[in-house]
Amino acid sequence: MAQGQAALLLLADGRLPAGGYAHSGGLEPTVQAGRVSDAAGLEQFLVGRAETTGFVAAVFAAAACERAVRDDIAALSALESELDARTPSPELRSVSRTLGRQLLRVMSTIHPHPHFALLGTAPHQPVVMGVAAAALGLGPRDAALAILHESVAGPAAAAAKLMRIDPFDVHAALARATERLDRLADAAANHADAPASELPSRGAPLSDIAAEHHRSWNVRLFAS
C-alpha cells in the first residue's frame, strides 16, 4: 500500500482554501481569442499545458520537495530564479507567486512546519507545493503529481464557466489525461536532484501571449 495517498489528496484537492478557484490557467483569454471553442480544442489545450508549463512546474515542485526533505532550504532560492527565467510572461510570474503565497498562507495555518517561515513572502507556487509535500511526509513525485493535477483540473473546472461545453466531456478529457499525468510526474521526479540550472524548460508561447493580453482587460471572470 502506497504511503501518504491521503495527504496527497489533501494537497491536490481544488477545495483546499488556497484561492485556486479564481484562476482559469490561461483558458479565459484563450477562449476569448477563439483558439479554443470545443471539447477537442480544450483537450489539446490541456495536453499542451500539462506537457509544457505543467511539466516545468512539476519538475520544480519535485526539486523543491527533494531539497526540503534534505532540509536544504537555502537551495530553494536558485529554484526561484531558475523558474523566473522559465516563465517569460511577467503576469504568469506574478500569478505563480500569488498562488504560492496563498498556498503558503493556508499550509502554515493548517499544518505548521518550520520550513514555511523560511520561504519569503511570495515564493513560486511549485516551490511551496514541494515544501508543503515534504512537510506532509510526501516525496518529489507526489509534489509533481499534485501540481500536474492542478495544471489541468484548474482550467477544466473553469471551462464550464467560459465555454458552451458538456461538463462530462471536460471530465472525460481529464480521465484520458491521467496516464499522461502519471508519466509526467515520473519524469519530473527523475529531475528532482539535478542542479537548478539544468532543470527542463519546456515553454508555451501562446500561454505567455494570452496571459499578457488577459491582464490588460477591464472585464474578466478569472484572475488569470
Added chain:
Amino acid sequence: MAKTTPPNEHRALRIGVAGPVGTGKSSVIATLCRSLSDEFVIGVITNDIYTDEDARFLRSEGVLPAERIRAVETGACPHTAIRDDVTMNLIAIEDLERDFAPLDIVLVESGGDNLTATFSPALIDAQLFVLDVAGGGDVARKGGPGIGGADLLVINKVDLAEHVDVDVEQMVTDAEKAREGRPVLAISRKRPETTSQLCDWVRQLHRAYADGSHAPVDPGPMAPHFHATDDGSHVHSHGGGHTHHQHGHE
C-alpha cells in the same frame, strides 16, 4: 472558531458588508467612509465578480485615498471568497493593514450574490447585511443566514418605498422577527438622520472591539431551502455542516 489570523492585538476592526446585487453595498461603504473618516483610518477591500468596478466606484467617490481601496478578483465565486476559501481576502486585508498601519477599520464588500452568502468569522469580526426596499417587502420575512444572523441588517433606499409599494415599517417588523431581536436599520443616503444611526452602530462596535467585549458570531451556513408544495411551503435545513457544494469546482 479556529483563529486563522496571526495574533495581532492591534489589528483593525474588520467589518463585512454582504447582500444581494444592487442593494447598495458600495453606497453604504461610501457613506461610512465619508462620515467616519475624521474619526477612523479606514481601508476598503472589494470583491467583484467580473471586474474591479466596485473599487473604481469607491475611488471615484473620493471618500478615501485611492490606494486604501483594493479589489480582490473572485473568479466568479464571490460567495466562496468570503466563506469557504477566504485566503485571498485574508491576504488582501493583512496587506492593507500592513501598508497603512495603523488602520482602525477595514470594510470588506462582498461580491453581490444572493441571499445566502455570509462572511466567515475567519475573515471578519462583524458583518452587516444590506437589503433594499426595491427588492420587495417580503424579502426580510424570508430570512436566511445573512438576514437572520448578521450583526446588523440594513434596509436601504427607504426613500423609494412609496414608489415600489413597500411598507417600510412592516418590513422592519418582519426583519426584527426573523432576527430574534438583533438590530435592523432602515436607511437612505438622502435622509442623513438614518445614516447617522448606521455610523453610531459602527462607532459602538469599534468601542466594543477595542475594549475586547466584542465576540465575532457566525451567522451560520447557507440558507435552508424552500420547497413549495401543494399543502403550502415548508422549510428544511440541510444541517449545520453543510455548505454550498464545492465552489472550487464550479
Added chain:
Amino acid sequence: MYASSPREHSSHKYSPHEHSPREPVRRDQGARRPGAMSSRAVLTTEADVLARSRVGVLRSQGALVLRPAHPKESEPLTHRRREVARVMLAAGAAGPLGGDDYSLDVHVGAGSTLVLTEASAMLVLPGPCGGRSHMRINVYVGEGATFVWLPEPIIAARGCDHEHDVRVRLERGARLVMREETLLGRHREPPGDFRTTLRVTHDDTPLYHQQLCVGPQADGWRGAAVVGENGAVGSIIAVDPAWESGAPATSAFHSSAILAPLPGPGMLVSAVAPDSLQLRRRLSAGLDTLGAPWAPRDAPLPEPEGHRDEVVSETEHTGAG
C-alpha cells in the same frame, strides 16, 4: 541535461582551444551516418585602443562558413555605425542533416561590438540513414560589449530529428539583441522532431530559459496553450544594463505577440504567426515599441491590411499544419 553551470562559471578569458562542446558530444540513437558532418566554427571580437571592434578569430569549418560582412538589414543598436565588427554566417553544405553535429562559439570581447547575420535560412533535414542532428551555439558577451545577432529562420522540415541548443552568457554591463525564428515545416508539411533551447544568463543570473518541442514525438504542441495552428514561432531578447533600474512597460501590442520584461535587465518580444513574413513583422514591431536605439531608424516594414492587431479574436491558418 546540459552541463551549463561549469561553463557559466568558467573564466571569461577565452581560449579558442577550450571551446569543446559540452557533454555528451553525440546522442544519436543509431550509428553515425557515413559522411555525417561535424563542423566547429569560432568567432571572436575585441576592442582596440580607439574602441573600434575588430575580429580576432574567424574560423570556419565544413557547413559553417564565417566571413566579414556589410550591413544586411536595418540594425538595432548599431544602425549605420562603422566601427563595429560585422560577420555573416553562411552554409557550406545543405543541412544540418540527421547525424550532423555543428557547433559555433562566439566570444564578444569586453567593450567590443559584433553584429552577426546569416546569409540564408537554415533548413533542418532528416539524414539518409536517420539519426539526430545537433547544433550547439555558445555565446559569451564580455563587460561593456554588445552583441547584435540577427540570424535567419530555422526551418524544421518533415522527418527531421534535431536538437538546437543556444547558450548566451552576458557579463554585467553587456548589451544584447538577438532574434530566433522557427518555422514549423516547409510549405504545407508538418515538422519533424525539433527541440530548440535558449538559455540567457546575465551576470550569472538566469534571465531566460525556454525550450520549444514540436514534432511527432512531442504531445500537445498544436494545442492552443503552446503554438496552436501557427506555422512560425519566434522571439527577440534584448538586454540593456540601463534596465537594471527599471524595464520598459509590458505591451500586448498584437493579438499574437507581446513585449514583456524578463526577470532582470531584459525585454522579450514573443510572437507566433501563420508564416515567416508575418512573424518577422510582429517581432520587429515589438522591438520598434522600445524606441531608439532598438528601433532601426529606417521605417519598419508596414503590416499589410488584414493583419493589423485590432482584432483580439482571430483564427490563424497555416499551410504548415
